[in-house]
Amino acid sequence: MNGELRFPEGFLWGTATAAYQVEGAAQEDGRGPSIWDTFAKTPGKVLNGDTGDVACDHYHRYPEDVRLMKELGMQAYRFSIAWPRIFPEKGRYNPKGTDFYKRLVDTLHQHGILPVATIYHWDLPQWIQDEGGWANRRSVDYFVEYANTLFRELGDVVPLWITHNEPWCVSFLSHWLGQHAPGHRDLREALQVAHHVLLSHGRTVQAYREAGLSGRIGITLNLTVVDAASEDPADLRAAQISDGNANRWFLDPIFRGSYPADMVEIYTEQAGPFDFVHADDLDIIRRPIDFLGVNYYTRSVVRAGEDGMPKPVPPAGPVTDMGWEVHPESLYRLLTRLRREYTGLPLYITENGAAYPDRVVDGRVDDPERIAYLRDHFAAAHRFIQEGGNLQGYFVWSFMDNFEWAFGYSKRFGLVYVDYATQTRIPKASALWYRDVIAANGIR
Numbered sequence: 001m002n003g004e005l006r007f008p009e010g011f012l013w014g015t016a017t018a019a020y021q022v023e024g025a026a027q028e029d030g031r032g033p034s035i036w037d038t039f040a041k042t043p044g045k046v047l048n049g050d051t052g053d054v055a056c057d058h059y060h061r062y063p064e065d066v067r068l069m070k071e072l073g074m075q076a077y078r079f080s081i082a083w084p085r086i087f088p089e090k091g092r093y094n095p096k097g098t099d100f101y102k103r104l105v106d107t108l109h110q111h112g113i114l115p116v117a118t119i120y121h122w123d124l125p126q127w128i129q130d131e132g133g134w135a136n137r138r139s140v141d142y143f144v145e146y147a148n149t150l151f152r153e154l155g156d157v158v159p160l161w162i163t164h165n166e167p168w169c170v171s172f173l174s175h176w177l178g179q180h181a182p183g184h185r186d187l188r189e190a191l192q193v194a195h196h197v198l199l200s201h202g203r204t205v206q207a208y209r210e211a212g213l214s215g216r217i218g219i220t221l222n223l224t225v226v227d228a229a230s231e232d233p234a235d236l237r238a239a240q241i242s243d244g245n246a247n248r249w250f251l252d253p254i255f256r257g258s259y260p261a262d263m264v265e266i267y268t269e270q271a272g273p274f275d276f277v278h279a280d281d282l283d284i285i286r287r288p289i290d291f292l293g294v295n296y297y298t299r300s301v302v303r304a305g306e307d308g309m310p311k312p313v314p315p316a317g318p319v320t321d322m323g324w325e326v327h328p329e330s331l332y333r334l335l336t337r338l339r340r341e342y343t344g345l346p347l348y349i350t351e352n353g354a355a356y357p358d359r360v361v362d363g364r365v366d367d368p369e370r371i372a373y374l375r376d377h378f379a380a381a382h383r384f385i386q387e388g389g390n391l392q393g394y395f396v397w398s399f400m401d402n403f404e405w406a407f408g409y410s411k412r413f414g415l416v417y418v419d420y421a422t423q424t425r426i427p428k429a430s431a432l433w434y435r436d437v438i439a440a441n442g443i444r
């Protein structure tokens with residue numbers, strides 16, 4: 001058909017969620033508290049005082065959800081494993097926690113859906129935070145023990161592993177900007193956290209190789225394109241700094257084995273010496289991975305503040321319900337840069353999607369804006385592939401509406417609408433459209 005954009009044979013189409021955002025069952029089968037249980041119960045941290053106590057009750061309703069994924073033709077499901085289910089207390093392994101993920105993975109296989117497991121998606125066990133959290137280098141050892149347990153228990157049935165979801169959010173958003181758990185505002189701590197998360201990634205890749213498993217392992221980074229508000233040298237430098245913080249701080253250690261020098265100079269000046277970086281750390285962090293997961297939602301535009309540091313410029317174009325600019329061409333720009341400057345490894349879009357104020361009318365949810373958003377981003381991805389880019393799959397965020405962190409349940413990213421009062425699932429028009437895209441392996 002004219003204008004149809006077909007994707008390569010075997011391209012993997014899926015959706016993504018994360019444990020704390022969908023599972024609920026916060027105290028069930030021995031799960032211990034996470035930093036998000038603590039944060040959400042702290043007055044003022046999450047809109048409307050929402051918590052993940054129940055969420056989408058995915059812990060109990062996953063059979064229904066997986067059936068719906070099958071009906072919608074989804075080929076893969078990216079979920080995260082809740083560390084506090086596996087090690088609820090220091091030194092205590094909880095087999096009941098692992099058993100849930102064995103049930104989930106088994107159900108996915110029964111329906112011909114590929115399981116993709118994210119080992120860490122922000123729900124750090126509170127007992128580790130009580131020892132200093134990711135800022136404490138001991139967290140690296142705890143993480144490797146946790147990961148090795150998952151490889152032992154699930155290594156033969158999970159073919160794709162993601163060590164971490166978005167180290168930038170775990171470090172800078174949560175320990176410098178203070179918007180996510182544990183809500184700290186300390187640049188030096190954020191830099192220590194970023195380093196220990198990256199180090200735990202490298203140690204875990206090493207552990208996966210030593211386990212002799214036949215699957216693949218990578219990491220998911222939230223990446224963006226940063227544009228300067230003008231050609232003024234101050235704005236151009238501000239964009240360079242913003243790019244350094246958002247992108248290069250993680251891409252350079254993983255793919256080049258060093259932190260970006262321009263940013264090291266700035267951060268050393270602002271936060272003191274990098275004495276938390278030990279001699280062989282960067283060699284561990286740069287251990288070769290099998291793929292890179294890319295979470296892309298929007299680009300950013302910055303100008304220079306009084307101090308020369310980047311200040312965000314409000315979007316000029318259309319935005320989603322999060323206020324994020326809809327900018328699909330920047331997905332193409334980002335992917336092209338990754339291929340040009342960093343890696344030819346397989347890439348997966350491990351998250352892309354949009355929140356819109358969805359409404360149920362006569363039992364249906366029409367979401368044309370989400371369809372348009374996804375179509376344009378799929379087209380951008382297709383352009384990258386057509387030019388030789390090694391993009392192998394796409395996971396829409398999210399399978400269903402869920403707990404959107406500090407925004408609580410006020411933002412709906414799902415292809416499937418969730419009525420939280422009844423836990424009813426309603427596939428939105430975008431879910432039915434996505435089903436047709438998957439069936440055609442392309443867009444019209």
Ligand SMILES: CO[C@H](O)c1c[n+]2c([nH]1)[C@H](O)[C@@H](O)[C@H](O)[C@H]2CO
Pocket residue numbers: 018021165166222223295296297298351397404405413
């Ligand atoms: C700039 O967006 C970030 O890359 C990002 C967006 N998102 C994420 N990271 C997280 O991985 C998800 O848990 C969020 O639910 C999702 C939607 O907000």
